[in-house]
Amino acid sequence: xxxxxxxxxxxxxxxxxxxxxxxxxxxxxxxxxxxxxxxxxxxxxxxxxxxxxxxxxxxxxxxxxxxxxxxxxxxxxxxxxxxxxxxxxxxxxxxxxxxxxxxxxxxxxxxxxxxxxxxxxxxxxxxxxxxxxxxxxxxxxxxxxxxxxxxxxxxxxxxxxxxxxxxxxxxxxxxxxxxxxxxxxxxxxxxxxxxxxxxxxxxxxxxxxxxxx
Numbered sequence: 001x002x003x004x005x006x007x008x009x010x011x012x013x014x015x016x017x018x019x020x021x022x023x024x025x026x027x028x029x030x031x032x033x034x035x036x037x038x039x040x041x042x043x044x045x046x047x048x049x050x051x052x053x054x055x056x057x058x059x060x061x062x063x064x065x066x067x068x069x070x071x072x073x074x075x076x077x078x079x080x081x082x083x084x085x086x087x088x089x090x091x092x093x094x095x096x097x098x099x100x101x102x103x104x105x106x107x108x109x110x111x112x113x114x115x116x117x118x119x120x121x122x123x124x125x126x127x128x129x130x131x132x133x134x135x136x137x138x139x140x141x142x143x144x145x146x147x148x149x150x151x152x153x154x155x156x157x158x159x160x161x162x163x164x165x166x167x168x169x170x171x172x173x174x175x176x177x178x179x180x181x182x183x184x185x186x187x188x189x190x191x192x193x194x195x196x197x198x199x200x201x202x203x204x205x206x207x208x209x210x211x212x213x
Contacts, residue, residue: 003061005196008032008049008085010039013158014099015066017189025193030060049081054088062095062196075131082135090144095203097195100151102181103129104136105173105210115154115173136208148204150192153183153212160184166191169210176213183212 005022009015010031019039022029031041034048045056049067057063065085069077082098089096103116103125115121116129136149166187167174175181191211195204
């Protein structure tokens with residue numbers, strides 16, 4: 001029997017690719033969208049994220065949170081939306097897998113300096129990175145939800161190729177042999193679905209992981 005997966009914000013850039021990857025690999029996928037379902041998912045819940053209830057999410061093996069907010073007025077919704085989803089899942093077996101950001105990855109083994117705090121980090125991305133980092137910090141306090149936070153590489157390429165390969169890392173910022181940190185949306189989607197498919201012993205429950213080429 002295939003796993004039942006709900007993808008929140010499934011019409012979005014990352015959400016649509018995660019949805020397609022999961023459908024192509026045999027998962028029973030429900031798109032959670034505010035309007036028309038524009039994905040390949042065979043089922044849909046048409047609701048605003050903030051209107052979702054525990055009953056809406058009951059029975060899913062996993063919920064993928066692909067929500068994003070980009071304007072100064074809405075950045076705080078990274079925390080409020082994630083709290084809303086977590087509050088619908090406490091004490092259940094449903095996994096919550098979060099499409100995260102790279103800015104909160106650590107540059108040192110002591111985990112005192114984050115990528116977004118480094119001198120070379122683009123200032124225009126700092127507010128977004130800070131907001132996403134704050135949502136992760138809040139999520140870390142939850143022991144009642146089976147969460148996994150997945151950070152992409154620093155260069156997250158919307159139109160990058162689907163190569164079928166990636167490197168799985170942890171809390172610390174890593175690069176390839178050329179000093180590059182990049183991943184395509186398509187290969188990131190593969191990593192998300194691999195995590196969805198992982199056996200319980202291999203799942204990263206209560207952890208932040210990261211992926212790059």
